[in-house]
Amino acid sequence: MWFLRRMLRIPWSAKKTNKRVLNETNKRRSLVRTIRKRQATFLGHVMRRGKLEHLVTTGKFEGKRSRGR
DSSP states (O other), X not given: OHHHHHHHTOOGGGOOOHHHHHHHHTOOHHHHHHHHHHHHHHHHHXXXXXXXXXXXXXXXXXXXXXXXX
């Protein structure tokens, strides 16, 4: 639902429920389902690709962190 809030410029502090946001957009839940499905499909595509994309997506890198100073 965050994308609908961004499109309508509704801040998170506005205390509007997801139902109210959906009513304002006059959209159905099928739009949300379609977007989530495409996101999952794209994530699966990225995870099957080369090692660099997989490392960036999962955030697992070898080696030590540098000092904090």
